Amino acid sequence: MDFRFTEDEQMIIDAVKELCDEEFRGRASEVDEAGEYPWDNIELLREMDLFGIPADEQHGGLGMGFLLWGVVGEMLSTACTTTGAVFGAHMLAEYPIMAFGNEEQIDKYLPPLTTGESIGAFGLTEPNAGSDAGAVATRAELRGDRYILNGTKIFITNGGDAEIYVIIANLDPSRGTRGLTAFIVEKGMPGFEFGKDEEKMAYSALSNRELIFQDCEVPVENALHKPGRGFRVALDTLGVGRIGMAVGAVGLAQAAFEAAVLYAQQREQFGQKIAEFQAIQFKLADMATVIEAARLLSYKASWLKDQGEPFDKEAAFAKVFASEMASRVCADAVQIHGGVGYTRDFPVERYMREAKLFEIVEGTSEIQRGIIANRILREYRV
Amino acid sequence: MNIIVCIKQVPDTSEVRIDPETNTIIREGVPSIINPFDENAIEEAVGLVEEHGGKVTVISMGPPQAEAALREALAMGADEAILVSDRCFAASDTLATSYVLSTAIRTIGDYDLIFCGKQAFDGDTAQVPPGIAEQLGIPQVTFAIGLEIDGRKLRVRRMLESEFEVVEVRTPALVSVVKQINEPRRPGIKAKLAAKKKDVTMWDSTCLDVEACLCGLDGSPTRVVRTFAPSREIQGEKFEGEPGECAVAVVERLIGEKII
Numbered sequence: 158m159d160f161r162f163t164e165d166e167q168m169i170i171d172a173v174k175e176l177c178d179e180e181f182r183g184r185a186s187e188v189d190e191a192g193e194y195p196w197d198n199i200e201l202l203r204e205m206d207l208f209g210i211p212a213d214e215q216h217g218g219l220g221m222g223f224l225l226w227g228v229v230g231e232m233l234s235t236a237c238t239t240t241g242a243v244f245g246a247h248m249l250a251e252y253p254i255m256a257f258g259n260e261e262q263i264d265k266y267l268p269p270l271t272t273g274e275s276i277g278a279f280g281l282t283e284p285n286a287g288s289d290a291g292a293v294a295t296r297a298e299l300r301g302d303r304y305i306l307n308g309t310k311i312f313i314t315n316g317g318d319a320e321i322y323v324i325i326a327n328l329d330p331s332r333g334t335r336g337l338t339a340f341i342v343e344k345g346m347p348g349f350e351f352g353k354d355e356e357k358m359a360y361s362a363l364s365n366r367e368l369i370f371q372d373c374e375v376p377v378e379n380a381l382h383k384p385g386r387g388f389r390v391a392l393d394t395l396g397v398g399r400i401g402m403a404v405g406a407v408g409l410a411q412a413a414f415e416a417a418v419l420y421a422q423q424r425e426q427f428g429q430k431i432a433e434f435q436a437i438q439f440k441l442a443d444m445a446t447v448i449e450a451a452r453l454l455s456y457k458a459s460w461l462k463d464q465g466e467p468f469d470k471e472a473a474f475a476k477v478f479a480s481e482m483a484s485r486v487c488a489d490a491v492q493i494h495g496g497v498g499y500t501r502d503f504p505v506e507r508y509m510r511e512a513k514l515f516e517i518v519e520g521t522s523e524i525q526r527g528i529i530a531n532r533i534l535r536e537y538r539v
Numbered sequence: 540m541n542i543i544v545c546i547k548q549v550p551d552t553s554e555v556r557i558d559p560e561t562n563t564i565i566r567e568g569v570p571s572i573i574n575p576f577d578e579n580a581i582e583e584a585v586g587l588v589e590e591h592g593g594k595v596t597v598i599s600m601g602p603p604q605a606e607a608a609l610r611e612a613l614a615m616g617a618d619e620a621i622l623v624s625d626r627c628f629a630a631s632d633t634l635a636t637s638y639v640l641s642t643a644i645r646t647i648g649d650y651d652l653i654f655c656g657k658q659a660f661d662g663d664t665a666q667v668p669p670g671i672a673e674q675l676g677i678p679q680v681t682f683a684i685g686l687e688i689d690g691r692k693l694r695v696r697r698m699l700e701s702e703f704e705v706v707e708v709r710t711p712a713l714v715s716v717v718k719q720i721n722e723p724r725r726p727g728i729k730a731k732l733a734a735k736k737k738d739v740t741m742w743d744s745t746c747l748d749v750e751a752c753l754c755g756l757d758g759s760p761t762r763v764v765r766t767f768a769p770s771r772e773i774q775g776e777k778f779e780g781e782p783g784e785c786a787v788a789v790v791e792r793l794i795g796e797k798i799i
Contacts, residue, residue: 165735169728176725207729379781 177236185237192361200242209271217271222463227404234408239362246314250277250323253394257382275320280310291334297326306370316366317351320344337387341379342518348373359510398519403455403475406483406515413490413508414444444486451479477525480515487512515517540593542584546577548608549661557768573608576656578723585616594618615724625743637670647758653713668715678708681715734737762782
């Protein structure tokens with residue numbers, strides 16, 4: 158087992174570190190307070206060719222893997238969680254097109270996503286469907302050379318700002334999940350509008366909008382994979398999404414840890430730095446330990462993905478552990494900061510609010526445990 | 540238009556520490572970077588070639604590890620890179636360095652412009668660019684903050700200490716640039732990966748028509764007598780009392796020190 162990155166991977170990691178240190182880290186609070194979608198940061202990610210890490214070179218990608226994609230996502234999340242979230246959600250459109258698209262679809266839609274010329278988004282969640290994907294109520298009907306979509310998606314990250322959407326709709330509700338079909342929908346297609354942009358507990362600069370389909374006309378060639386195979390597309394995409402969420406949580410926890418470990422060595426009480434108290438030291442030691450554990454779980458899941466092996470159980474391990482870890486670590490970082498940690502003058506209160514997202518989005522902790530339980534009971538069936 | 544850019548690999552000064560015991564630079568573990576002003580020179584050259592066509596050749600004299608700086612320049616858009624490296628070039632001062640680099644530039648031959656950063660971050664002499672121009676017998680314009688090209692006529696805006704100066708020269712010419720001339724691009728990952736695969740030409744003393752006595756220590760009249768960190772023990776002096784009395788005391792003191 159080799160934990161080292163290849164020379165090329167290391168070079169990319171170094172370049173991303175420089176980008177994060179010089180451009181993202183210092184402005185993260187500003188981006189959040191401004192509450193505007195971070196186009197400046199997106200432009201920098203484009204210039205650095207970071208939107209197509211796992212895609213092949215002929216289609217504008219770097220031809221690397223999901224391991225590197227995850228590491229970059231983690232670094233972005235440490236520097237600026239909002240930018241990390243945009244980067245992660247973008248892959249939820251790029252990946253299904255890359256994995257399930259036919260030649261024409263890949264030629265048409267993959268290059269603008271890998272170069273970041275167009276931002277991507279993935280639409281599964283609805284008011285009554287999310288964890289329960291089979292309950293998707295957005296309908297698709299074939300009429301001549303078009304599919305007609307009707308329904309509403311909610312909470313869609315990058316919604317409204319993205320140009321290219323992968324949308325899960327149901328062609329035949331009587332067949333449940335077997336009626337689900339994935340469609341590539343472009344912003345501006347007739348009958349495709351945007352609704353409410355959610356006001357959230359955190360991530361004010363991240364768009365999470367309603368997508369409204371009213372007799373939206375989608376060309377027949379934009380059905381992704383086979384009709385009725387949308388559940389498979391959604392599950393696979395969510396698997397990648399879980400890796401994205403796991404590394405995002407690791408990155409956020411790392412930011413909280415770094416803030417705490419620096420603050421603890423500056424703050425004095427009872428005549429000494431609080432980092433000299435064992436109560437604080439043990440807290441910091443535990444934070445560093447669980448962050449590393451979550452990081453390795455995440456890397457293992459993405460490594461399996463890159464090997465072409467099943468990774469859904471490992472992605473669920475990583476997602477549930479990393480997200481709950483991040484909530485704990487961010488809360489501890491606030492605790493170490495004491496009173497000032499509860500104020501807006503320090504970023505840790507924001508980290509604590511941001512952390513909660515990871516336990517909910519892309520399959521709640523409960524759904525992850527369900528996936529894990531399902532797998533292990535099958536593996537150990539008596 | 541063919542442009543040659545001379546670059547130097549220097550220690551990243553933002554990460555340099557001074558050993559308080561010996562007063563020397565701690566070089567271990569300090570990453571090496573392209574001299575920041577040279578990045579402006581590369582950017583200016585690449586920008587001009589993008590606009591007018593031609594070729595950018597980047598050249599550096601230094602130890603073998605300076606190849607990394609050349610690859611970074613290739614990632615920024617330079618077309619070719621040459622590393623001039625030989626043990627006998629080691630310990631060259633600015634005169635010997637100018638001599639070796641000008642010899643290498645003659646070997647490259649066809650060029651319209653030579654760009655350099657105004658000075659290196661480590662040595663800070665600003666002597667090599669004028670040295671190269673003198674050795675080649677071409678006009679030099681230092682501290683350029685902007686330039687316009689019209690055929691063989693080059694109009695350069697120079698940034699001096701308290702004013703700007705506009706001069707015109709005919710190419711071929713050497714121009715050294717200040718950092719305000721442009722914002723160097725940050726190469727993307729694809730350019731970095733492509734640069735790794737490009738060839739960096741290696742030239743040692745046998746590839747160049749150099750005289751050994753003009754290279755390295757033998758060719759360097761500069762003698763470094765001692766290196767030391769500037770003293771930091773400057774202490775302020777506090778004048779106490781009524782403001783009027785203090786003012787008188789300060790003035791007397793300044794006159795006494797022959798400052799006013």
